[in-house]
Amino acid sequence: GSGxxxxxxxxxxxxxxxxxxxxxMAGGLVRGLLQAGKVPASNILASAPSDKNLDAWRELGxxxxxxxxxxxxxxxxxxxxxKPHILPxxxxxxxxxxxxxxxxxxLVAGVTxxxxxxxxxxxxxxxxIMPNLPCVVQAGAMVFSRGSNAxxxxxxxxxxxxxxxxxxxxxxxxxxxxxxxxxxxxVAYVYLFAEALAEGAVKMGMPGALASRIAAQxxxxxxxxxxxxxxxxxxxxxxxCTPGGTTIYALHQLEKGALRxxxxxxxxxxxxxxxxxAKD
Amino acid sequence: xxxxxxxAGQLAFALARxxxxxxxxxxxxxxASSPDTDLPTVSGLxxxxxxxxxxxxxxxxxxxxxxLAVKPPIIPFILEEVGPDIEARHIVVSCAxxxxxxxxxxKLSTFCPTPKVIRCMTNTPVIVREGATVYATGTHAxxxxxxxxxxxxxxxxxxxEVEExxxxxxxxxxxxxPAYAFTALDALADGGVKMGLPRRLAVRLGAQxxxxxxxxxxxxxxxxxQLKxxxxxxxxxxxxxxxxxxxxxxxxxxxxxxxxxxxRTRELQHLADQEKISPxxxxxxxxxxxxxxxxxxxVASASKVSLFTNKSKKN
Numbered sequence: 001g002s003g004x005x006x007x008x009x010x011x012x013x014x015x016x017x018x019x020x021x022x023x024x025m026a027g028g029l030v031r032g033l034l035q036a037g038k039v040p041a042s043n044i045l046a047s048a049p050s051d052k053n054l055d056a057w058r059e060l061g062x063x064x065x066x067x068x069x070x071x072x073x074x075x076x077x078x079x080x081x082x083k084p085h086i087l088p089x090x091x092x093x094x095x096x097x098x099x100x101x102x103x104x105x106x107l108v109a110g111v112t113x114x115x116x117x118x119x120x121x122x123x124x125x126x127x128x129i130m131p132n133l134p135c136v137v138q139a140g141a142m143v144f145s146r147g148s149n150a151x152x153x154x155x156x157x158x159x160x161x162x163x164x165x166x167x168x169x170x171x172x173x174x175x176x177x178x179x180x181x182x183x184x185x186x187v188a189y190v191y192l193f194a195e196a197l198a199e200g201a202v203k204m205g206m207p208g209a210l211a212s213r214i215a216a217q218x219x220x221x222x223x224x225x226x227x228x229x230x231x232x233x234x235x236x237x238x239x240x241c242t243p244g245g246t247t248i249y250a251l252h253q254l255e256k257g258a259l260r261x262x263x264x265x266x267x268x269x270x271x272x273x274x275x276x277x278a279k280d
Numbered sequence: 281x282x283x284x285x286x287x288a289g290q291l292a293f294a295l296a297r298x299x300x301x302x303x304x305x306x307x308x309x310x311x312a313s314s315p316d317t318d319l320p321t322v323s324g325l326x327x328x329x330x331x332x333x334x335x336x337x338x339x340x341x342x343x344x345x346x347x348l349a350v351k352p353p354i355i356p357f358i359l360e361e362v363g364p365d366i367e368a369r370h371i372v373v374s375c376a377x378x379x380x381x382x383x384x385x386x387k388l389s390t391f392c393p394t395p396k397v398i399r400c401m402t403n404t405p406v407i408v409r410e411g412a413t414v415y416a417t418g419t420h421a422x423x424x425x426x427x428x429x430x431x432x433x434x435x436x437x438x439x440x441e442v443e444e445x446x447x448x449x450x451x452x453x454x455x456x457x458p459a460y461a462f463t464a465l466d467a468l469a470d471g472g473v474k475m476g477l478p479r480r481l482a483v484r485l486g487a488q489x490x491x492x493x494x495x496x497x498x499x500x501x502x503x504x505x506q507l508k509x510x511x512x513x514x515x516x517x518x519x520x521x522x523x524x525x526x527x528x529x530x531x532x533x534x535x536x537x538x539x540x541x542x543x544r545t546r547e548l549q550h551l552a553d554q555e556k557i558s559p560x561x562x563x564x565x566x567x568x569x570x571x572x573x574x575x576x577x578x579v580a581s582a583s584k585v586s587l588f589t590n591k592s593k594k595n
Binding site for chain 2: 232233234235238252255256257258260261264265
């Protein structure tokens with residue numbers, strides 16, 4: 001729209017947001033939305049088959065239901081956050097209630113925009129988003145793509161709403177699987193690395209709990225410097241390496257272990273797997 | 281200024297070629313000596329117009345800057361031989377890997393109280409005036425002496441002064457470096473040939489690629505990692521290739537190489553300090569020079585060989 005950010009902000013507070021599925025990822029997004037104060041909790045309605053997940057939503061002040069159709073009837077922006085194998089059934093169920101005023105945003109891994117558009121009415125504004133776990137602590141990395149009927153306004157709205165959860169960028173749909181390999185699964189690579197760092201410290205005599213906390217803070221700090229300085233990681237790495245010092249000795253070990261190639265292999269494997277799964 | 285080379289092998293040849301091509305020195309102002317006149321470099325030096333002699337003493341007498349361009353184990357012999365002719369005016373420049381300034385000064389001080397010694401580590405591309413040279417000045421070498429050498433070596437490439445304790449690392453990196461590059465180029469050319477290029481073209485293109493990349497890096501403010509990224513378009517050919525390099529531990533191999541060369545240099549220095557000569561280091565020319573004290577003394581053993589019994593000279 002021509003109103004730009006101001007229009008979007010106004011719309012957000014009047015927005016009725018629904019979640020079909022109330023699992024961890026949806027929970028992360030809603031916490032981000034509430035944290036940012038963009039949407040009042042009372043404007044948010046979530047549905048799930050059991051109360052197990054919904055209790056937490058009620059505690060946040062959101063409304064809950066067991067009826068997916070109710071979510072669609074009472075929301076403008078509808079997030080689809082079910083498990084992949086559940087989604088086709090859910091779409092069939094809600095299809096009659098989906099109108100041209102709705103904005104449907106799918107968080108469902110591996111389900112393409114093409115599939116979504118096929119299973120929803122032809123006029124539906126569809127977007128697909130791939131978040132990652134740290135959305136839960138508002139330090140997520142999300143990419144989204146738009147379907148045929150979603151325009152600049154919808155994209156701007158989504159970006160504005162979700163930037164409260166972390167980095168949120170629009171991309172061509174072909175990048176979504178890559179994002180999975182890099183950042184969706186990537187979070188696990190970092191956990192693995194953190195664990196290994198701590199174990200190294202424990203081997204050298206540091207208590208485990210302290211080592212783990214320091215490992216996490218080290219990763220956080222390094223990432224923060226990367227993001228805030230905008231410098232190339234190779235340059236930042238070089239800055240830490242005094243000639244003949246401890247760091248360069250350690251890095252040599254990492255290079256001997258072909259860490260770089262292994263990480264590239266990991267991203268590639270996860271990306272390929274995401275592609276394969278989407279085809280199923 | 282006249283320059284002399286004790287030794288007429290690859291190093292002397294490369295430096296003489298470089299200096300004359302750079303125009304800092306006329307060939308007739310250069311003298312080189314070696315007992316072995318069969319070296320291919322000897323005829324090369326002669327063709328250049330360099331004065332060649334078999335007498336190391338003559339070289340010393342006719343030079344202001346004297347390069348010791350012989351293999352490290354030979355240095356003590358040379359110093360013994362020409363020591364008496366070294367004067368305070370001489371600037372003695374040792375290019376021998378692993379030979380310390382203090383060991384040279386110690387040997388020369390029996391002949392000359394304040395020998396000017398500079399230790400230098402260069403590399404073969406001085407021959408095409410793209411050398412990489414570092415130097416460290418000894419106790420009695422002045423700032424001007426260092427600057428004089430720097431001027432000479434800067435005419436054949438990059439030259440800078442360093443603390444002596446870094447020279448072994450420099451040996452590992454830029455001293456041996458051209459060999460790593462030649463190996464890489466040979467392999468790159470093989471890759472080209474495998475994919476259908478004629479060998480000569482493959483070699484030419486590979487060399488130009490490395491030359492161009494090196495030039496870009498030297499002229500750029502950017503980190504090599506950034507320059508690498510600039511070449512890697514998403515999902516493209518280059519990033520696929522780089523992944524292979526990483527998988528093979530390319531980076532660590534290079535780190536290992538520099539480390540190994542540096543460590544070996546230190547080992548050789550240590551051997552030299554103990555005045556032990558490894559059998560492998562003894563070559564034909566040396567055999568002729570070493571006067572064996574006892575027929576039972578075999579050069580095949582690593583036992584201590586006295587360096588001070590040599591009084592014989594070839595021819």
